[in-house]
Structures are given as C-alpha cells and as structure tokens.
Amino acid sequence: MIESPITLLFSGLPVTADGFIPGISTVVLVRCDDRTVLFDTGPYAYRPILQGRLRKHGIDPASIDTVVLSHAHWDSAANADLFPNATIVLHERELAYAENTAAHDDQTPAYAGRVLRRLKLQTVSADTELSATMRIVELPGHTPGSIGLLVGDTLLAGDTVYCAADAAAGEVRSVPSADPRATESLKKALGLASVIYPGHDRPFRVGAKPTYLDDYAMRIRFFTDPEGFDEEIRIGAFAPKSFASWPSD
Numbered sequence: 644m645i646e647s648p649i650t651l652l653f654s655g656l657p658v659t660a661d662g663f664i665p666g667i668s669t670v671v672l673v674r675c676d677d678r679t680v681l682f683d684t685g686p687y688a689y690r691p692i693l694q695g696r697l698r699k700h701g702i703d704p705a706s707i708d709t710v711v712l713s714h715a716h717w718d719s720a721a722n723a724d725l726f727p728n729a730t731i732v733l734h735e736r737e738l739a740y741a742e743n744t745a746a747h748d749d750q751t752p753a754y755a756g757r758v759l760r761r762l763k764l765q766t767v768s769a770d771t772e773l774s775a776t777m778r779i780v781e782l783p784g785h786t787p788g789s790i791g792l793l794v795g796d797t798l799l800a801g802d803t804v805y806c807a808a809d810a811a812a813g814e815v816r817s818v819p820s821a822d823p824r825a826t827e828s829l830k831k832a833l834g835l836a837s838v839i840y841p842g843h844d845r846p847f848r849v850g851a852k853p854t855y856l857d858d859y860a861m862r863i864r865f866f867t868d869p870e871g872f873d874e875e876i877r878i879g880a881f882a883p884k885s886f887a888s889w890p891s892d
C-alpha cells in the first residue's frame with residue numbers, strides 16, 4: 644500500500660459557542676517530493692499540542708521546510724513562527740492586507756503583518772507550482788489573498804471551503820463574505836479536487852452529497868466544582884446527541 648503524503652494533525656470542526664469563538668481549524672502535514680510542508684498552523688491554543696503531534700509523527704519542527712498559510716486569520720496563522728528553517732508561503736495580497744488591516748476586522752490581528760515580516764517569506768501572486776505534486780491555488784474571497792494547496796487531486800482548502808455543509812449548499816453560508824469572489828472560489832475549489840480538507844471540518848469526498856472520510860471525536864473537561872467531580876462532555880458518533888436545542892444567546 645502506498646502511504647498517503649497527507650497527515651491530518653488537527654481536524655477542523657464547524658463549531659460555535661455562546662461565550663467565545665472556538666476556532667477549531669484544520670492543520671495538515673504534507674510529505675512528498677522530498678518536501679516537508681505544513682499547511683496552516685492553527686490558533687495559538689494549538690501551540691504546545693502542534694509541536695507534540697509533529698514529534699509523534701517523527702517530525703522535528705526544525706525540519707519543516709515550508710509553511711503554507713491559507714490566510715492570515717488568528718486561527719490559521721498564529722504559530723507560523725515555530726518553524727525556524729521554514730519558508731512561509733502566502734499570497735502577496737494577504738501579506739499586504741496583514742500589514743494594513745481594516746479597522747472592523749476582528750479576525751486578522753493588526754500585529755500580524757509585523758510578525759510575518761520577521762519570518763522568511765515567499766509570496767505568490769498567481770497559481771504556483773510548489774513541487775511536482777503540489778500546487779498553490781488562488782482562492783480569494785474569505786480574505787483578499789486566500790490560497791489553497793492542491794496535492795494530487797486533494798485540496799487543502801483553508802476557509803474558502805469552511806465546512807462540508809457549505810460545499811453541499813454550493814455557497815458560503817458559515818462565514819458569509821462581502822467579497823463576491825468567495826463563492827467563485829468555493830466553486831473553483833470544488834471543481835479542482837476529488838477530496839477536500841476544509842478549514843473547519845473533516846476531510847470529505849466531493850460529490851453531489853459530500854461524504855466524510857472519517858468520524859470526529861472531542862472531549863471537553865470542566866473543573867467547575869472545587870469539591871466535586873470533574874465533568875466531561877464527549878462529542879462524536881460514539882456518543883449520543885447531547886443537546887436537543889441550543890440557547891439563542
């Protein structure tokens with residue numbers, strides 16, 4: 644059996660909460676063509692876990708040669724500085740935007756551009772071959788310079804394909820963008836690949852009805868009673884559905 648070049652380090656999940664933004668983003672390791680590439684780095688909360696997971700797969704963070712940032716949002720790009728020997732690949736429009744963010748943008752920190760500028764950067768301005776098997780593709784709309792990474796017929800899509808439900812709908816419903824290119828880019832993504840790794844969902848096979856490649860599982864533990872037991876929520880196909888309804892606020 645040929646080993647897949649793609650390793651899912653963090654599975655994204657389309658989740659909202661009532662007091663914070665979970666930002667559970669997809670992070671993928673790609674090993675092919677003698678390259679060791681990380682696609683997205685997740686939010687800051689992934690930081691210690693990300694390094695541990697890489698090591699578990701036999702990867703020293705110093706051996707990552709390329710980090711592709713789908714875009715500069717806080718939950719995708721926050722750990723780009725962890726890879727001392729990596730070239731950070733992003734779109735030139737995304738870098739320009741990160742250096743001059745809009746005042747109403749609460750997803751791209753105003754310091755993002757300054758942080759990125761301290762790293763070894765390679766900007767792209769069009770669809771670009773990264774290696775024989777890997778191609779950067781432009782997918783603007785979610786942000787001005789959103790990109791994806793096509794590995795064979797598998798697309799690491801970033802938030803252009805936020806979740807499988809958006810793919811099924813053929814439109815961006817989860818995170819509506821004022822930029823009309825967001826829908827064009829979603830359609831471009833769906834036309835490019837047979838398997839998609841969305842920015843905030845599990846990988847799925849493209850078709851009239853998207854089919855997930857895998858299940859999901861998550862445990863959340865609460866230490867809310869100093870004298871009592873910890874509480875734990877388990878979510879996934881193995882657990883019964885916990886909530887019949889969700890409070891509106």
Ligand SMILES: [Zn+2]
Binds near residue numbers: 714
């Ligand atoms: Zn985003």
